Amino acid sequence: MTRTWQPADAAAAGRQRAGLRPPLDPLQSAARARRFGSLYYLEHWLRAMRGYGWTVALTAVGTPLVYLFGLGVGLAALVDANTSAAASLGSGRPVPYLVFVAPALLATAAIMVATDENTYPVMSGFKWRRTYYGPNASPLSSHQLVNGHCLGVLCRLLLTTGLYFLFLLPAGAVLEASGWMMILTSALGGLAFGLPVMAYAARIEEDKGQFALVQRFIVMPLFLFSGTYFPLEAMPLVVRWIGWISPLWHSTELGRVLSYGQAEPAWLTAVHLGYLALLAVAGWLAARRIYARRLGK
Amino acid sequence: MISARNLTKKFGDVAAVDGISFEVRAGESFGLLGPNGAGKSTTMRMIGGVSRRSSGELAIMGLDPDRYGPEVRAHLGVVPQQDNLDEELRVRDNLIVYGRYFGLPHSYLRPKADELLEFAQLTDKAKSKIDALSGGMKRRLTIARSLINEPRMLLLDEPTTGLDPQARHILWDRLFRLKESGVTLILTTHYMDEAEQLCDRLIVVDKGRIMAEGSPAALIREHSTREVLELRFGSERNASVAAELAGIGERQETLPDRVLIYADDGEAALEQVSARGLRPLTTLVRRSSLEDVFLRLTGRSLID
Amino acid sequence: MSQRTITGPGRAAAAPVPSRRPLASLYAGNVRAVVGRGLRATWSSNWAIMASGFVEPVLYLVAMGIGLGSLIGTVQGPGGEQIGYASYIAPALLAVSAMNGAVYDSTWNVFFKLNFARLYEGMLNTSLGPLDVALGEILLALLRGALYATGFTAVMGVMGLITTPWALLMIPAAVLIAFGFASFGMGITSYMKTFQQMDWITFLMLPMFLFSATFYPLSVYPEPIQRLIQALPLWHGVELLRQLNAGVFNAATAIHVLYYVVMILLGLLLTTGRLRKLFLS
Numbered sequence: 001m002t003r004t005w006q007p008a009d010a011a012a013a014g015r016q017r018a019g020l021r022p023p024l025d026p027l028q029s030a031a032r033a034r035r036f037g038s039l040y041y042l043e044h045w046l047r048a049m050r051g052y053g054w055t056v057a058l059t060a061v062g063t064p065l066v067y068l069f070g071l072g073v074g075l076a077a078l079v080d081a082n083t084s085a086a087a088s089l090g091s092g093r094p095v096p097y098l099v100f101v102a103p104a105l106l107a108t109a110a111i112m113v114a115t116d117e118n119t120y121p122v123m124s125g126f127k128w129r130r131t132y133y134g135p136n137a138s139p140l141s142s143h144q145l146v147n148g149h150c151l152g153v154l155c156r157l158l159l160t161t162g163l164y165f166l167f168l169l170p171a172g173a174v175l176e177a178s179g180w181m182m183i184l185t186s187a188l189g190g191l192a193f194g195l196p197v198m199a200y201a202a203r204i205e206e207d208k209g210q211f212a213l214v215q216r217f218i219v220m221p222l223f224l225f226s227g228t229y230f231p232l233e234a235m236p237l238v239v240r241w242i243g244w245i246s247p248l249w250h251s252t253e254l255g256r257v258l259s260y261g262q263a264e265p266a267w268l269t270a271v272h273l274g275y276l277a278l279l280a281v282a283g284w285l286a287a288r289r290i291y292a293r294r295l296g297k
Numbered sequence: 298m299i300s301a302r303n304l305t306k307k308f309g310d311v312a313a314v315d316g317i318s319f320e321v322r323a324g325e326s327f328g329l330l331g332p333n334g335a336g337k338s339t340t341m342r343m344i345g346g347v348s349r350r351s352s353g354e355l356a357i358m359g360l361d362p363d364r365y366g367p368e369v370r371a372h373l374g375v376v377p378q379q380d381n382l383d384e385e386l387r388v389r390d391n392l393i394v395y396g397r398y399f400g401l402p403h404s405y406l407r408p409k410a411d412e413l414l415e416f417a418q419l420t421d422k423a424k425s426k427i428d429a430l431s432g433g434m435k436r437r438l439t440i441a442r443s444l445i446n447e448p449r450m451l452l453l454d455e456p457t458t459g460l461d462p463q464a465r466h467i468l469w470d471r472l473f474r475l476k477e478s479g480v481t482l483i484l485t486t487h488y489m490d491e492a493e494q495l496c497d498r499l500i501v502v503d504k505g506r507i508m509a510e511g512s513p514a515a516l517i518r519e520h521s522t523r524e525v526l527e528l529r530f531g532s533e534r535n536a537s538v539a540a541e542l543a544g545i546g547e548r549q550e551t552l553p554d555r556v557l558i559y560a561d562d563g564e565a566a567l568e569q570v571s572a573r574g575l576r577p578l579t580t581l582v583r584r585s586s587l588e589d590v591f592l593r594l595t596g597r598s599l600i601d
Numbered sequence: 602m603s604q605r606t607i608t609g610p611g612r613a614a615a616a617p618v619p620s621r622r623p624l625a626s627l628y629a630g631n632v633r634a635v636v637g638r639g640l641r642a643t644w645s646s647n648w649a650i651m652a653s654g655f656v657e658p659v660l661y662l663v664a665m666g667i668g669l670g671s672l673i674g675t676v677q678g679p680g681g682e683q684i685g686y687a688s689y690i691a692p693a694l695l696a697v698s699a700m701n702g703a704v705y706d707s708t709w710n711v712f713f714k715l716n717f718a719r720l721y722e723g724m725l726n727t728s729l730g731p732l733d734v735a736l737g738e739i740l741l742a743l744l745r746g747a748l749y750a751t752g753f754t755a756v757m758g759v760m761g762l763i764t765t766p767w768a769l770l771m772i773p774a775a776v777l778i779a780f781g782f783a784s785f786g787m788g789i790t791s792y793m794k795t796f797q798q799m800d801w802i803t804f805l806m807l808p809m810f811l812f813s814a815t816f817y818p819l820s821v822y823p824e825p826i827q828r829l830i831q832a833l834p835l836w837h838g839v840e841l842l843r844q845l846n847a848g849v850f851n852a853a854t855a856i857h858v859l860y861y862v863v864m865i866l867l868g869l870l871l872t873t874g875r876l877r878k879l880f881l882s
């Protein structure tokens with residue numbers, strides 16, 4: 001590569017303009033951007049999140065409280081009153097309903113947050129607010145925008161699941177020491193759903209209410225038919241497949257293994273993990289391609 | 298600083314930029330003048346290293362933007378046609394965060410942001426939300442943002458389109474200062490007055506091709522007469538009267554709303570018109586402009 | 602009242618003196634124009650979204666009724682008898698969907714039109730008054746609510762969850778519930794300035810949805826919390842529909858209905874007051 005920018009130029013330009021000179025020349029800038037660009041974009045992402053910090057905090061704290069009180073206390077009282085039902089939970093080892101439902105709540109919260117962050121914010125990056133086009137004209141590359149965004153979502157996911165877990169502990173909803181790993185697996189579950197949604201959102205050229213449809217025809221059924229509030233086996237076979245392909249079910253089942261040692265063959269646990277990782281990586285790769293194509297038009 | 302040879306960009310089968318070649322030298326102020334859809338923005342995006350060319354050669358500071366995207370973009374400041382400020386951040390944070398994309402440290406960016414806000418006359422808006430800015434302020438902020446890395450080359454895509462006359466003049470003043478300080482300006486416009494004010498040299502583009510190249514004065518000298526006589530006979534009659542004007546001046550153009558007579562002496566031409574007993578509703582003698590050059594080259598006006 | 606000096610030509614001829622009706626400055630008696638525009642807009646916009654509003658409560662009913670029902674078995678109904686879990690939650694889900702639909706239509710939808718689409722500004726430059734606009738929007742929401750309620754009741758019938766003809770009264774009752782929420786929602790929305798504030802509305806509705814005896818009887822909570830929940834509108838809606846579905850009527854039925862009548866009146870008062878302040882000051 002030819003080096004075109006000489007210190008002598010800087011001196012010449014500096015004489016003419018009184019302003020501050022940047023401590024890096026353009027090639028140094030570019031080298032840094034190549035190395036740390038994803039982090040620079042993450043920095044932007046976190047700064048922007050501060051703008052709606054209250055919403056983030058409220059969802060992160062309020063959601064667990066409301067669901068634990070509503071389902072963990074209220075619904076649990078009704079279910080646990082029916083002893084035969086309690087015995088049928090947690091295949092092999094009867095557990096209280098609260099313990100059964102807690103990993104599902106955690107996994108659900110992660111997926112909800114991931115959906116929030118990957119629908120309108122992504123689309124408006126290309127359309128209304130066009131937030132991607134500014135950084136795209138800087139030394140950052142479109143791949144780094146994708147990476148930075150993914151990292152940002154991961155940060156918010158970990159904040160959500162971490163806080164949620166802290167609320168589960170005093171409620172007595174976690175039985176095993178390995179339970180804390182749910183913080184990570186549910187965040188992974190969030191990415192497994194969120195990143196494919198991100199790729200989809202990046203493709204939308206015109207808002208025709210697609211996200212309302214995603215919410216109602218994908219998120220909602222997944223949420224209801226993924227063995228969250230009741231074991232998947234309670235559903236007739238014809239709809240059980242929804243659970244099998246649902247990242248929510250895999251994430252929930254992983255959580256149940258970690259949180260109260262639900263009996264499950266090791267290969268199935270591996271399938272849960274592998275499936276979630278596969279979805280996340282596929283979504284990430286698709287998003288990289290779509291971003292590059294759309295921003296590089 | 299920039300050299301383009303046979304630069305081409307196709308969207309599907311349509312060539313938005315159709316084999317254009319030009320050079321831009323350091324410190325020069327270079328313009329692309331052309332109507333909407335001429336391919337100006339597409340050219341700018343290729344120079345800015347955000348749009349891959351379909352064919353041809355392009356080098357910015359000797360670098361191929363398709364291969365050295367980050368390096369090319371690190372050299373540039375870019376003001377896109379459509380403002381894309383970060384509405385989630387406040388005015389000053391917009392500058393700082395943008396500077397971070399260049400890997401610049403906060404210790405440099407904080408004072409630099411204040412300096413640029415001063416330059417853009419936005420100091421008292423530092424803490425405002427983007428929503429609260431007027432169109433002209435947003436434009437100035439976008440320009441301030443493009444200067445955060447002290448680029449030696451600035452790309453401005455229609456910097457003043459959509460602004461009121463006062464806001465345009467403020468902006469032109471800021472651009473003059475940059476030009477004086479040795480920054481290379483590359484700008485597109487479909488306003489001939491803007492091109493005449495700001496550009497040392499320009500290319501006239503239409504339908505993705507270069508129609509002419511040169512300084513504003515040279516282009517006018519080459520493709521038009523010194524003066525123009527504008528006659529209005531009312532929209533009904535303009536066309537029918539044209540025949541009766543034959544022979545006056547060097548050349549004539551009949552537009553729907555007026556007839557243009559190109560002559561080195563406009564007043565003399567007007568006397569000839571009167572001598573033929575024609576009574577236009579209004580008359581105007583003016584100097585030739587780039588608008589006339591464009592009309593001559595393409596048979597159409599710049600702004601439709 | 603001086604704002605009304607310019608009236609349409611037809612009006613001016615019929616009533617040269619400005620009307621002295623108390624709401625004349627707010628209300629032109631032309632709700633139909635607003636509803637007409639709304640229907641046209643809905644017609645041309647996405648049908649799938651309209652349909653999905655109907656699908657959501659049905660999915661809830663199927664999943665919770667079968668899935669949770671298998672864990673819970675039977676629950677005590679409003680008449681004291683044991684009923685299946687699906688029969689227990691179905692009227693509650695209908696009440697919730699009436700609430701959700703009305704709140705969405707009167708908050709998000711109105712907020713967007715108020716602050717972004719500037720639709721109302723355009724409407725108010727004609728002879729329409731703000732109250733025409735408000736009533737029109739609410740009426741639209743109710744039309745849609747009635748449509749969904751009818752569909753949901755039909756699904757209940759197909760699932761064998763309806764045992765008495767009284768259950769058909771759930772449809773008008775659902776509209777009543779929707780009216781209560783819509784009239785209030787619009788007034789509250791007029792205070793909102795940002796999307797974030799709108800999120801808070803959504804967030805306040807979540808606990809109401811979970812706690813209002815929708816999925817389990819109120820008796821699981823201690824006395825003071827029960828009282829608190831009983832003060833909230835959704836609980837009255839849930840109980841009202843449950844009673845209608847079982848064909849059981851008592852003094853409580855009247856109280857539930859009365860609660861909504863009062864809520865509608867207060868809501869309209871609030872909304873009208875706000876509109877007057879926003880548009881005519």
Ligand SMILES: Nc1ncnc2c1ncn2[C@@H]1O[C@H](COP(=O)(O)OP(=O)(O)O)[C@@H](O)[C@H]1O
Pocket residue numbers: 297308313331332333334335336337338339340
């Ligand atoms: N992303 C795109 N996809 C398809 N066609 C495009 C795209 N961008 C620009 N064009 C087309 O290329 C031509 C040149 O556009 P543009 O460069 O924006 O012109 P200008 O900036 O001179 O107004 C236009 O006909 C436009 O429709």
Ligand SMILES: [Mg+2]
Pocket residue numbers: 334337338339378454455
């Ligand atoms: Mg353009």
